[in-house]
Amino acid sequence: MQLKKWLIALPLAMTMLTGCSVLEKLVYRIDINQGNYVEQQSVDQLKFGMSKEQVRFVLGSPMLVENGYPNVWYYIYYHTHGHNKPIQRNLIANFDPQGRLVEVTGDYPVSDAFFESIN
Template identity: 55%
Template sequence: MRWKHIVAASLVLASLSGCSWVNKLVYRIDINQGNYIDQTAVEELKFGMTKEQVKFLLGPPMLVESGYPNTWYFVQYLKPGHDAPEQKELILSFDNSGQLVGMKGDYQPGSGFFEAVR
């Protein structure tokens, strides 16, 4: 009879505590999708770079819209195992001759980005 009370009490305590601590014991892999964007590579970007030079630094873009071939989107999505997902993006604009003219997004350009000859 005594063991039934112990089992019942442990079941009640387990149901009240929830499964949050059990969930942390389960291994979850980090999920990386899209472009891996390194801040040091972004700092090397300069006005006037060609599309080939940008592709050499950052790799191919994640998205180039068919109607706007001079706008490149680099998107990085990271979902660490038990943490909240994080998404960063970098949008580069080129002129009609294929030279870099603009940059916006979650990354800061280096000082050389603004010093290039226009």
């Protein structure tokens, strides 16, 4: 009689423990996009010395401008695709005290034309 209980309980316990990981992949998860989606084409349009208004026109409004540091703009993009690992891309635009673009850092390379004149 004791053996019959084990023969039923053991497969039932194994099914319950493994079922969670298998069933999770069957549950649909929506794609989640948060922040500023920035394309490389937009970053290629940036030029040294652009005003804040010009940068806002090219890239859109920044995701974050810290209090006390108004000359550093953060463009952060976070994407979760279903059950895959999330992707985060960052772009940081630094301005001088006069509001002119002096540096772009992050996950997007600047173009070779970045230091050309903004005529």
